[in-house]
Amino acid sequence: MVRTPPPDGSTLTAARGGRLDVPELPTLDPGITLLSTEEGATGPLQALVLDHLLLQGGEALWVDSHGHAQSQLLGRLAPSRRVLDRVRVARGFTPTQHATLVERLPERVTPNTSLVVLPAIDGQYRGDELPRENGRELFLRSLATVGRLARERDLPVLVTRRRDDEFGAPAAAAADATVACDRTEFGPRFRTEGFETLVYPGESDGTVQTTLAYWTRILEARDPIHGATATPDEDREPSVSSAGAEGVR
Template sequence: MGTTPTRAVSTPVPSLPRLDPGVTLLETETHAVGPIDSLVLDHLLGQDGTAVWVDSHDHATTQQLARLAPSRRLLERVRVARGFTPFQHYELVDRLGAEIGPETALVVVPWADAPYRDDSLGRGDTASMMRGVADRLTTLADRASVPVLVTLKKTDSVTEPFDALSTRDLLYEATDLGPRFVGDSFETLVYPVDNGGVQTTLAFWERVLQRRHALAESETPRPGVA
């Protein structure tokens, strides 16, 4: 008696938005680090180069990045600098131009406004420094032709300088059907998971990146193979 051939089941590979040169303003939930880390690591999976990350309020954590990264080599390509005061953060942003080189694939500045909400700053200083941050990030993106991923703690009068920028707006939200990115030319539908449900936990993002890594590896040409 013959056996019935087993059909291979093709599971859709989750898709994430592509980060193009220019400033991408990502709107997320409060301190939502999973989507940011996933976009950064996925971007590095698709090309060579490093990510330069100007951090504030502990968005970049070694433990979480190590858990999410499907390859340890990716972690070596993420360079993090932390600004603990508004003046430290401003100096780091101001020096970005000197830190960016041909090997830079991405610049990441989460909660770009948060350091300047410090009570030690006067209203005039806050406004001036926020204008400086917005201008420097735009100039950097234009001159270096590199993607700059930015998030804001909240949108109000403090972040008005970003309203005038030519940015690519990207929204992340956790819905009842699953995590969703929405942009001008991109919309994430439901990510499939093994149990038929959806998750937005770190374990979920870990699975997404593992599958994205497997896809990137399969598409990488091997020497001597046509």
């Protein structure tokens, strides 16, 4: 994990007014990165995905579980609809569907794929649809596929766990890096082994807490750097490209 530097070291004008130093967020390097956050939290995951796409370009392949690909929240965070069009979502609602989607990921990766996202990677395998041992075996098989994909394609893969327990422990063991996102009284903060985001520079008292609204400003500041300026029709409710398990061939 390294810090994301401003593209030219300068201060940008944010889309909602005021000047904004381009802040630092954890980067997603090739290999598996485990985002450790409270159960059900989707904002940190989505902020990291969108930030990666704005800085690195390309598309994200997202195998969703337990409703992390919420288009409404993605729409609030994304500075333009064009960014959302580069998020390709497939949803698995059963252990078998999820495992099938993961198994087919290598054939879905293209030269334009810059990120693979698997929130709650252990979630579907914990239910009552399979005996616990069968669920664990299927989970480990999916995790092995993801690990090979990251190594062989030299791709960053962002995962989260449903719970931090014995069942989900293999995801932590397979991770090349971990990003923790903690809730504080001032808002969320990211931290890694060599990086911590508590506050960002502001223009009043010099600090701004890491709230969701400020992440929105961060992503809006990224947008002009890469030329993804919004067009008039992008003021409408944005959509995310998606497919169910049966739609991924």
